[in-house]
Amino acid sequence: MTILAQSSPLDKVRKKYLGELANHTGRNVISYYSGFLQKNGQEVTNLVSMTDDDKNGLMSAIHGLDTSKGLDLILHTPGGDIAALESIGKYLRSKFGTDIRAIVPMISMSCGTMLACCAKEIVMGKQSNIGPFDPQMGGMPVHGILEEYERAKREITSNPAALAWWQFSLQKLHPTLIGECEKAIRWASEIVHEWLITGMFAGEHDAADKAKNICDQLNNHATTYTHARHLHAEKAKSIGLKVIDLEDDQSFQDLVLTIHHSYMHTFGSSAACKIIENHNGSTMMWNVPNQN
DSSP states (O other): OEEOSSOOHHHHHHHHHHHHHHHHHTSEEEEEEEOTTTOOSGGGHHHHSBOTTHHHHHHHHHTTOOGGGOEEEEEEBOOBOHHHHHHHHHHHHHHHTTOEEEEESSEEOTHHHHHHTTSSEEEEOTTOEEOOOOOEETTEEHHHHHHHHHHHHHHHHHOGGGHHHHHHHHTTSOTTHHHHHHHHHHHHHHHHHHHIIIIITTTOTTHHHHHHHHHHHHSOHHHHOSTTOOBOHHHHHHTTOOEEEGGGSHHHHHHHHHHHHHHHHHHHHSSEEEEEEETTSOEEEEEOTTOO
């Protein structure tokens, strides 16, 4: 991880347009960008994912800002650790209250979707995606583990001879796994439910019902089918999220997409694999190991 002291041409372009976006909106701007589309492999998985270390970048980006101006948080992430996500969201709320707007130029998945739900509204374009936030364990969806467990119980109950087939799968399960899966599902929904009723739907009489419906939709492997499901703006609206169309303001759209493409160019042309920076030029960058 490095804190930039000297700027390359790539850095100068990003910083220029982050500053122009802040001037356009009159709000603080922080970009939270992962290079997961350009950088892959086991050695960078933790670097491109959301982790506790990201809070260091956000602390640096927030230092010196006038928090009364609110925050526009530009998100591009595959998600990551739910404990880190919860802590990051609470930290942002402690600094900006609920005056946070999430901007998703392209992809904010899993914990990235959960972080977007911390905001009062989500800005999405026609190309933008959020995704389900059903928890994963060891790369496996916990909903899927529970579904298989329940299926095994049904088949063995109706046909005891099925135990001979199922025992090979069941004996691989850790004794506490089912309970841990159930807790992970509740934890994810509790985080998002609280943020929605205190932020996006604050003061609305049916806030709890709206929040529950959204959590039921996004934390449900049976309806989303896969953790990688890409949900576009219209789907996000249909489940009740407050989504603002990026295309409503042409100047705003041009700035956001220029910023997005500048990050894509940076990740494609450098060792950078994650960048957190603000409109004043404060930058924290994580680089792929052993690259210049």
